[in-house]
Amino acid sequence: MKDTLPADPTFTPTREAGLDRLEAFLPRAGRTYAAERNHDRPGHDNVSTLSPWLRHRALTEAEVAGAVLERFAPATAEKFLSEVVWRTYFKGHLERRPGLWDQYRRAVRAGQDRLATESGMRKGWEAACEGRTGIAPFDDWAAELARTGYLHNHARMWFASIWIHTLGLPWALGADFFIRHLLDGDPASNTLSWRWVAGLHTNGKPYRARASNIAKYTDDRYDARTLGHQLATEAPIPDAPPAPEPGPTPEGDSLPASGRIGLLLHEDDLHPDFLLARGLEPADVAVLIQPQGRSPLTVATQVRDFTRALAEDAATRLDGTGPVTDDPAEIAAWAKGFDHLVAPHLPTGPVRDALAGTELAPLQPLRDWDAAAWPHAHAGYFKVKTKMPDIFEAIAADTGA
Ligand SMILES: Cc1cc2nc3c(=O)[nH]c(=O)nc-3n(C[C@H](O)[C@H](O)[C@H](O)COP(=O)(O)OP(=O)(O)OC[C@H]3O[C@@H](n4cnc5c(N)ncnc54)[C@H](O)[C@@H]3O)c2cc1C
Numbered sequence: 408m409k410d411t412l413p414a415d416p417t418f419t420p421t422r423e424a425g426l427d428r429l430e431a432f433l434p435r436a437g438r439t440y441a442a443e444r445n446h447d448r449p450g451h452d453n454v455s456t457l458s459p460w461l462r463h464r465a466l467t468e469a470e471v472a473g474a475v476l477e478r479f480a481p482a483t484a485e486k487f488l489s490e491v492v493w494r495t496y497f498k499g500h501l502e503r504r505p506g507l508w509d510q511y512r513r514a515v516r517a518g519q520d521r522l523a524t525e526s527g528m529r530k531g532w533e534a535a536c537e538g539r540t541g542i543a544p545f546d547d548w549a550a551e552l553a554r555t556g557y558l559h560n561h562a563r564m565w566f567a568s569i570w571i572h573t574l575g576l577p578w579a580l581g582a583d584f585f586i587r588h589l590l591d592g593d594p595a596s597n598t599l600s601w602r603w604v605a606g607l608h609t610n611g612k613p614y615r616a617r618a619s620n621i622a623k624y625t626d627d628r629y630d631a632r633t634l635g636h637q638l639a640t641e642a643p644i645p646d647a648p649p650a651p652e653p654g655p656t657p658e659g660d661s662l663p664a665s666g667r668i669g670l671l672l673h674e675d676d677l678h679p680d681f682l683l684a685r686g687l688e689p690a691d692v693a694v695l696i697q698p699q700g701r702s703p704l705t706v707a708t709q710v711r712d713f714t715r716a717l718a719e720d721a722a723t724r725l726d727g728t729g730p731v732t733d734d735p736a737e738i739a740a741w742a743k744g745f746d747h748l749v750a751p752h753l754p755t756g757p758v759r760d761a762l763a764g765t766e767l768a769p770l771q772p773l774r775d776w777d778a779a780a781w782p783h784a785h786a787g788y789f790k791v792k793t794k795m796p797d798i799f800e801a802i803a804a805d806t807g808a
Pocket residue numbers: 444454455456457458459461462490491492493494495497558559560561563564567585589591592593594596597598600601604
């Protein structure tokens with residue numbers, strides 16, 4: 408029976424492979440995506456599976472949106488484009504409220520303290536992480552995540568809801584479990600999506616997974632009646648500190664007018680098309696990665712390998728001879744050879760945290776795409792969604808097309 412299932416998607420850690428995936432998906436980015444996207448199906452060919460490349464900006468939101476808009480009218484591809492812009496919204500939201508990242512890190516540590524002292528919770532957490540809860544779809548998604556480093560969006564929502572509301576586990580430990588295993592594990596999309604499921608994001612409404620919804624969108628792979636007896640019927644909102652007030656949109660630095668420039672790429676932006684389009688001529692390129700910085704626990708080998716290989720691919724593309732490293736001290740030694748260090752804007756997350764502990768202070772130009780979207784990312788998604796036409800205006804400048 409298993410042999411007849413479509414194969415798991417694979418994620419080759421090169422920009423070229425991401426471009427191939429985009430090319431193969433493009434014909435389905437219009438009405439087909441709108442009609443089919445909610446189904447969690449083996450193989451996942453009803454969605455793009457582009458997120459591992461987009462997360463590291465080995466492919467950028469602007470170039471993906473640009474390719475889609477060359478093929479479809481904005482209204483036809485609205486659903487897909489809106490999902491891409493969700494990613495930008497979450498990045499902007501966290502840039503405006505970086506304190507949410509600090510709160511999350513503290514909540515993970517507090518959850519780990521509880522694991523050390525509450526044996527019942529520890530057993531529940533271990534069973535959830537190992538896919539041994541007895542809730543069939545949840546256990547299957549835990550196994551799929553560990554095997555592939557990817558889950559469909561609906562599966563992520565249901566999984567997070569069952570983790571929080573049915574199993575009664577701390578939301579931050581669930582977010583930590585995801586970010587240790589997802590190839591696209593992202594400080595913004597992951598943290599804020601888990602907060603959204605818990606009911607801590609903008610509207611105070613938790614997301615509760617329903618048996619009938621799971622059965623429908625898994626094409627009846629799971630029995631709604633059995634699930635109906637297993638899933639929580641209530642979804643109380645967990646205690647959490649209030650969200651910080653939004654700060655200003657980060658302002659991008661200008662490029663230096665002269666001098667030898669070292670270009671520092673990082674795992675949050677590996678394709679400096681916008682900088683080259685602005686006239687940057689780097690003397691050399693290095694890449695800083697921090698996959699292990701995503702969690703205090705061990706991050707999955709395939710996540711660390713994927714991130715490093717994608718970073719090496721970026722350095723090779725740009726003929727960089729600088730280090731591709733997770734050690735900021737190596738970057739500091741390399742940076743001594745230049746008058747200026749330039750990096751694409753460093754968003755909230757482990758790379759920025761790692762640099763904060765050093766004397767390195769690269770100039771950080773901002774992408775036109777982010778500059779168009781982030782001023783509207785201070786509250787819910789709707790404000791950004793209404794600005795989609797303006798954001799698309801930034802595609803040419805962002806991609807240098
Ligand atoms: C609990 C939870 C945790 C999540 N954690 C992450 C994460 O760590 N990293 C991550 O990239 N996404 C995360 N998401 C969002 C979303 O599930 C994935 O981006 C999407 O499933 C990736 O699959 P795809 O590339 O096939 O998406 P498609 O449906 O093909 O969408 C295209 C692109 O749009 C973006 N996108 C789509 N849906 C969302 C969304 N809801 N929020 C933000 N961006 C979106 C992604 O970059 C994606 O590649 C999470 C969602 C939930 C509910």
